[in-house]
Amino acid sequence: MGDLVDSMLDLMRRLPPTHVEENVASLVAMCPDYADDLLGSVDQPLKVMTDRATGKEYLACDYNRDGDSYRSPWSNEYDPPLEDGTVPSPKLRKLEIAANEVFDTYREMYYEGGVSSVFLWDLDDGGFAGVVLLKKVMTPQAPGEPSGAWDSIHVFEAAERGRQAHYKLTSTIMLQMVDRSISTRSSKDEPVKSKVGADKTEQNDAKRDGEATLSGSMTRQTEQDFQLQDQSSHITNTGKMIEEMEIKMRNLLQEVYFGKTRDVVFDLRSLDDLEKARRQRELQKELVGFIKR
């Protein structure tokens, strides 16, 4: 019944991104038989875990989950511990360790903070797949300060073809920003005074409160061939692809978040007086008609 999964995915595409976790949990409770389909196709904000062995932070998602445990890319251990948790083959684990080191540098260069994790797994056809995760959270230092969170999930498949490799990349970026400065900002020009002055300046005791939240996710896919010199080429190849994709998607997010959604607001309500503009146009028409005569 792919139909049902389609409906669940369509629903997740419409409901507020700020409630994705509880809505996915509801759907899983409603249709437990489809839990795996749903959890595998709906991206949820990444959880930050701490590696018990190294003390380093890593990210948890469906790709490093086995049962209720998550594998750390640093120690290769599951938390809570698992006797027979799935781990990559020794050869792939070697590549995974290197990838985590390199993407940690990438994270520092672009995010200047946050957490990154790379997980790889063997595929049945001899190739392998992986996921590169990046997360950064900004918490407000003061009540009026903005806050936000960025989650990148890059899933790729690598297929070796002699001295070449073919890569398929699916990237999702979840971005959320909250601004609470509206209330503080708009009352700046009207300092709060005692009620005595109320009849002189009419709005001096105005109270305002509110916030604006921009949240959501966007997904894009791409495929590319690269030269393969040795195993480490997989890291530089996927690295270049992911960097390119993040640059493209950052521009796209900027356009949609700050351009498109804002345009819709100004399409609903106009700051300028539309009636005045209409009258102006009428007047202009009349004048043109008058001159022509």
Add this chain to the structure above:
Amino acid sequence: MDSAERIEAASKFLLQSPPGEINDVLNDVRNIISDDDSLQAGVLPALREYNTTQFTTADVPGHQHQSIVSEAARISSSREDAGEEESLDRYWDPRSRTSFRFDHLSLETSDPEHVEPDEESEPFRAALETASLAYLQAHYHDGVVSVFPTQGSSSRFIIQIVANKYNPNNYWSGRWRSEYTIDTSAKTLEGKILVNVHYYEQGNVQLSTTHSVSLTLPPAITSSGGASSASKALALIEDEEGKYQTSLNDAYAEMSEKTFKGLRRALPMTRSKLDWDRVMGYKLGAELTNSKNAFGAA
């Protein structure tokens, strides 16, 4: 999950519907629940709550304009034979003095009846309505406004505004709602503005804002003040909404300049992309490979 819990979960989904997408959400939910009988009866309270809180607009039977279906518009039926549904789903449009039945699923109106307004409050309500309609024309591209009296008070009025734009072909929709309660004896104006935007082309991005304001009315605004008082009240609202829209614009700038840039840089400090081969070689060249033609020219 038993049937009642499934309906409750479905109701929660419906209440989260983005502007103009309640039918899409309802279709998805129908498919997921796959029990039309229990669904239809079960989700009616959610549909009613969605329509009344989202200021759903209805065609007023026998008139050319639309009015807002909300709690403020609900009429308690005086007819003895009226059932529970009847009294729950009857609303009125003070502008045309018409009450009607509203179907929360089909959004259709029927069974119009004349309503005689309260003599004492009607003159100022009508004045507020005229001023509100003029304000709507001036600042909304495609909006609906309704002005309601409140029960038990001839000095308290509720102004509700809604503007919708749905563009499913380009995967976006938006809704602006505002509500003002004006009390000429308590001399207060309480308002709230709620904006929702959904953009869903290869993604799901939503703007959701809340804003509330409460201020004191200048003494010049009185219930007996007629058209002049009413337009003063609407001037206050125009000023407030203008200020809010400007500050929302500033919030956009702040989120773009501070939050977005703070989360992820456009390029590293070096202003150039990563030299992957170099990072690779520098970080762990020795560890990963046993030399030979390892890392190219670097």
